[in-house]
Amino acid sequence: MNWDDTSDATAPERLADPAGERLVGSVADRDDQAVEAALRPRDLDEFIGQEKVREQLDLVLKAARARGATADHVLLSGAPGLGKTTLSMIIAAEMGAPIRITSGPAIQHAGDLASILSSLQEGEVLFLDEIHRMSRPAEEMLYMAMEDFRVDVIVGKGPGATAIPLELPPFTLVGATTRAGLLPPPLRDRFGFTAHMEFYAPAELERVVHRSARLLDVQIDTAGAAEIAGRSRGTPRIANRLLRRVRDYAQVRADGTITREIAATALGVYEVDARGLDRLDRAVLEALLKLFGGGPVGLSTLAVAVGEERETVEEVAEPFLVREGLLARTPRGRVATPAAWAHLGMVPPRGAGPAAGQPGLFGT
Numbered sequence: 001m002n003w004d005d006t007s008d009a010t011a012p013e014r015l016a017d018p019a020g021e022r023l024v025g026s027v028a029d030r031d032d033q034a035v036e037a038a039l040r041p042r043d044l045d046e047f048i049g050q051e052k053v054r055e056q057l058d059l060v061l062k063a064a065r066a067r068g069a070t071a072d073h074v075l076l077s078g079a080p081g082l083g084k085t086t087l088s089m090i091i092a093a094e095m096g097a098p099i100r101i102t103s104g105p106a107i108q109h110a111g112d113l114a115s116i117l118s119s120l121q122e123g124e125v126l127f128l129d130e131i132h133r134m135s136r137p138a139e140e141m142l143y144m145a146m147e148d149f150r151v152d153v154i155v156g157k158g159p160g161a162t163a164i165p166l167e168l169p170p171f172t173l174v175g176a177t178t179r180a181g182l183l184p185p186p187l188r189d190r191f192g193f194t195a196h197m198e199f200y201a202p203a204e205l206e207r208v209v210h211r212s213a214r215l216l217d218v219q220i221d222t223a224g225a226a227e228i229a230g231r232s233r234g235t236p237r238i239a240n241r242l243l244r245r246v247r248d249y250a251q252v253r254a255d256g257t258i259t260r261e262i263a264a265t266a267l268g269v270y271e272v273d274a275r276g277l278d279r280l281d282r283a284v285l286e287a288l289l290k291l292f293g294g295g296p297v298g299l300s301t302l303a304v305a306v307g308e309e310r311e312t313v314e315e316v317a318e319p320f321l322v323r324e325g326l327l328a329r330t331p332r333g334r335v336a337t338p339a340a341w342a343h344l345g346m347v348p349p350r351g352a353g354p355a356a357g358q359p360g361l362f363g364t
C-alpha cells in the first residue's frame with residue numbers, strides 16, 4: 001500500500017493560516033510578534049533543544065571567530081515557530097555582527113536584492129526568511145553574491161543595457177525555509193552549513209514554558225508547564241501562546257498560579273485538547289469516525305461533512321493529524337488510525353481495519 005503521509009506538514013499551514021487565527025496555528029500572529037522579541041533566547045546556551053543543530057552551529061561559529069572570518073552561509077529549514085529567526089539572531093550575536101532581516105516575498109525584483117546587498121556592512125548577517133519564495137532573477141543574483149561577494153547591477157533596458165559589477169563586503173546569509181525541497185540545488189549548494197530543525201519533545205517544550213513564564217513573571221508549577229507543553233504541537237511559538245492564554249485564565253479565575261488543573265481547564269475553554277488538537281482537527285476526526293466508520297473516504301466528501309473548504313481540511317487540519325499518527329492519506333481516501341479511535345474514546349466497528357491495526361483495509 002502506498003501511504004502518502006510524508007507530505008510537507010508545515011508550509012501549507014502558512015498559506016492556509018496567514019493571520020495565525022488558530023490558537024494552535026504555528027504562524028506568528030500580531031499578538032505573538034509583540035511579545036516574541038522579549039522571549040527570544042539571546043545565545044546558543046539559552047536556546048533550548050535542537051542539540052545537534054546547536055552543537056554543529058557552535059563549531060561553525062567558533063571556528064569562524066577564531067579565524068577572524070565571516071561565518072559561512074547557513075540554511076535553516078523547518079516548520080514555522082521552531083526558532084529559525086531566533087537562531088539567525090543568535091548567529092549575529094555570537095559573531096558580534098549586526099543583522100538585517102528580510103523575506104523572499106519582499107524581494108520580487110533583482111534590484112530589491114541589489115539594494116539590500118550593497119548596503120550591508122562587512123560581516124553583517126542577512127536573514128532571508130522564506131527564501132524559497134524569492135523571484136527567479138533575485139535568486140540568480142543571490143548565487144553570485146553568495147559565492148563571489150559580487151553582483152552585476154543591470155543599468156538600462158533592452159540592447160543598450162549594461163551590467164555594472166559591484167563588489168560586496170563579505171557577509172553571512174542565513175536563509176530560512178519551511179520547504180528545503182523547493183530550493184533549487186544551485187542555491188542549496190551555496191550554503192556552507194545546512195540544518196534541519198525538528199519539532200520539539202515535550203520535555204524541551206516544558207523548559208521553554210518555564211523559561212517564558214519566568215520572563216513574563218508568571219507563577220507556574222512543573223505539572224502546569226508539562227500540561228501546556230503536551231498541547232503545544234512540538235512548537236515553541238505555540239507553547240508561548242498557550243502559556244499566555246492560560247496565564248489570563250489563572251489571573252481572572254484563580255490566584256494567578258498555573259497548575260496542571262488550571263492549565264487543563266483553561267485550554268479546555270479554548271478548545272485545545274490534551275494532545276493539542278483544536279475544534280477543527282477534532283471535527284475532521286469525528287466526521288471520519290462517526291460518519292464514515294473510519295474511512296477510507298475522499299477528501300471532498302470529508303470536507304463537505306465538516307462544512308469546510310477542501311483546502312482547509314487538507315492544508316490546515318490534516319498535516320498535524322497525519323504527524324500525530326491519527327489519520328492516514330491513502331490512495332483510496334482518508335483513513336483513521338487506531339490511535340484516532342482511542343483519542344476520541346470510541347471503539348471501531350467490528351471487522352473495521354483500525355481494530356485490526358490495518359486502517360487502509362477498512363471498507364473493503
Ligand SMILES: Nc1ncnc2c1ncn2[C@@H]1O[C@H](COP(=O)(O)OP(=O)(O)OP(=O)(O)O)[C@@H](O)[C@H]1O
Pocket residue numbers: 026027028035036037039040041046047048049050079080081082083084085086087129208236237240
Ligand atoms: N529553542 C528555543 N528555545 C526557547 N524559545 C524558543 C526556541 N525556539 C523558538 N523559541 C521561541 O518561539 C518563538 C518563535 O520563534 P521564531 O520566531 O524564531 O520561529 P521561526 O522558526 O523563525 O518562525 P517563522 O518560520 O514563522 O518565522 C520565539 O518567541 C522564541 O522565543
